[in-house]
Amino acid sequence: MKSGPILNISCYQFVSLPDCAALRDPLYQRAAELGLKGTVLLAEEGINLFLAGPAEAVNAWVATLKQDARFAPLAPKESWSEAVPFKKLLVKVKREIIRMDRPAIRPDWLPRAPALPAATLRRWLDQGHDDEGRPVVMLDTRNGFEVDEGAFDDCIDWRITKFSEFPAAVAAHRAELEGKTVVSYCTGGIRCEKAAIVLNEEGLHAYQLEGGILKYFEETDGAHYHGACFVFDERRGVAADLSPVE
Template identity: 45%
Template sequence: MQEAVSNIAGYRFVELPDRDELREPFRLQCQKSGLKGTILLSHEGINFFLAGSQDGIDQYIDFLEEDERFSNMALKYSYTNYQPFNRMNVRLKKEIISMGMDNVKPAERTGEEITPQEFKQWLDEGKEVAVLDTRNDYEIRLGTFENAIDLDIKSFRAFPKAIQSLPEEMKDTPVVMFCTGGIRCEKASVVLMDAGFSNVKQLQGGILGYFEQVGGAHWNGDCFVFDHRVAVGPDLKQSDVVQCFACRQPLTVEEQQSSDYVIEVSCPHCIDSR
């Protein structure tokens, strides 16, 4: 049996005035450690998805710990029997998650975190809470929390405008925001607070952190992930979802049975455009 490949993901909003100078040390470390994946460096922080041997991952973590700005970072681990990335990229970006609003600075303030355990307890008890999904429409189509609010957005940049449609009375209701790993809802929480929402919380560790800590309670479906696995279930194992070669939309098992799905040609989401 092929040895498991260790996958790691992490991010942190932190001011990096030396962003450009950091690129080469990160590239060399990943090359030395035999890692593949992507590291995004921005003046607002760092975001990365990497895979390789456990020893290589450990070396990378030791490298992070040498800089106090990256020490004790919350990391997410998973394992595959193949390398999910084709190459190693270290990219310089304006934002580590694109929203296009220069005045939004998560390094300075964000909504409070709520742990997966506490969030599950709230849902178990039927506590009055607005559960807000900050992800894109194609992700939500695969799965989301029970009764979650879907903003029907195609990209994160649409989030600030989309929240204008939320009811005014929701501004005084506890709001728990969530996304895949936490980075989007951390940034989005600033926008929500600036819009006058008084009790904004973000799910610690996102959906994947929730799966890891409490399983799939109150969740329906799978969770889209941004690598070759396409989607994982509450057990954090790769699901049967695939991606259309033509339009890159994720396809459920049911959609794969459609006559519109022809491998490398079309799927129910793009057949009419061909």
């Protein structure tokens, strides 16, 4: 639901970018020309971005990005606000777009983790099990302070303080997840994708929530989720209708 003149987008793509350093300046310059603010992270494992500005400018930048065939599948999640919730524009090159310290988890070496559409998750949570009758558990891969703002009902929360702690947490709690369908989730999808790869490597039956909480809000009524979704900008959080939370 549109609730302001500023379009906010977030998305990521787990894709091999060996030339990520060369992409930095052109993407920054184009965003600066269009007056956009926010953060774009580039790494050899892909791209993660949060940008805001007038819709025409945001869409023009996305169109420029998609001229590179590797980014053609990008499907940004959209929300609206009265003002730009970022103070400046940053385009950064990093070793990982979200640090996990598991160098073997790379898009050019591994297939995507199984992805669960928002509508399917909504149905599974309604019925209390997946389509094979297995109990479904929601595993929050975010930091503890994000979970405190809002989370799926009865989620598993290991109170991690940084994402690099996740693999050790899986090893410590693996027995609790056996025999269940585990759905890992995060804000926009990148953490839960990497998390689902680790879970499946551990022999667990796991999915990532496609597009994370924000896509779940966009495509459902937000049922089975309580509170707000923490976002890393001046809005702090968004409600199930993607409106900013005071």
